[in-house]
Structures are given as structure tokens and as C-alpha cells.
Amino acid sequence: MRWFLRHWYDIGGVLVIPTLLWAMLGNLPTLQLILVLNLAVIFIHQFEEYRFPGGEPWVLNEVFMRKGNPTAPVDRLPTNELSSIWINGMAWVLYFVAALFPDQVWLGLAPILMGFPAQFVVHGIITNRKLKAWYNPGLGAVVLGHLPLAIWYVVAVYQEGLIRWWDWGIGILLLGFFMGFVMQLVGFHILAPRGTEKHYYAAAEYNKWDRVRRLQRAGITPGTLSASE
16 A cells, blocks of 8 residues: 555556557547547656656645645645545546547546646646746646647537537536545545545655755745654
């Protein structure tokens, strides 16, 4: 369990290979091809956030979602390994199911809109402003992957006459359910508090991407960490 909690994004990095082979060799219709590529990009996005260059745990806990007791260990809340694996693993499910059923445009719109504009707003605007930077882990995959795929998808569904007004409504509601229920309620308010004693981030994982220097450059005092191995 401990190994899986700390290496789920490495598994995603490996899954990029069969996913891209599916896209290249599967003779897929256009919409399914886009959604399969979108699945590959979410694997890359998460790998960028947590493995290379990494740093997403402290970006979330000390920059994007900073709150709570300033003297408490910052590697436990508002996110930790337990909440991270839940939220990102459920994203795998959403993106994969959409790729399996490409004719359901409302289903495809949810992960497409999650990649762009949602992820772009979080990574490209809010986090960069707080961090006083032009880049943060995950932004590369958003700009180079999610953004062009979102444009391609929207153009394709209109060109093929497959989208209806209610597809937009249901797709946005599904995205709202994922962000409100899966992420906020279950991930941050139910699982994250339960993970504070055993599933806080390892120091080596939490300090990636030159944490202390980048926080200080942004005018943020780095918080204290748990006695993590």
C-alpha cells in the first residue's frame, strides 16, 4: 500500500505507452482518438506534477490551497498521499470511460473541459500568480496537450454535428460533480484528514522542484515538515 501511494504517478507514466499505442494503432474515429490522447496527456500531466519535475504537493499545500494552522506540518493538509491518489485515480477513471464511449459527447466534454480551461486556470493563472512564476508542475502538459486537444474536440463535434446544447449542460454538471464531490468532499474533506497520521508526503517527495527557494522567492515562508522518512 505504501509503495502504491508513492508510485501511482510512475504507474501512470508507464501507462502512457500502451495508451499512445492504442491511439496510433487502433484505427480510431476522430473523437475517440482525441479522448484517448487526452487520457495519455492526463498521465503525463500527473507525472509532471509528482515525479518530474514534481513539486505539486507543496504547490497545493503552501501556494494554491494554503490555509490552517501556520505551525502545523504542511505535508499533511489540505492534501496528502491518500487524498492525492484518490483524486488522481478517479481522474483516470473519468478519462478512460470517456475514451471507451466516444459517442457520448457529454461524457467526453467533462475530461476535455477539465484539461482546458479548468486546469489552465488553476496552473496557468492562479498558481502562477501566487507563485510569482511563469511555470509550475503540470502546466506543460496543459498547454502542449490539453489545450490543443480541447480545441480539436470542440471543432470536431461541431463539424460532425454530434453535439447538442444539453451535451454542454450535462458535461459541465459532470465536471462539477467531479470537482465538487470527488475532489472537494471526498478527497479534501473526508480522505485528507484521515491520511494525516500515516499518509503524509515523504520529505524527498514533498521537497521536489527546489521547494524552499521557490517559496522564498514568492514571498512565502516555507512550513515545517513531519518527521518523514
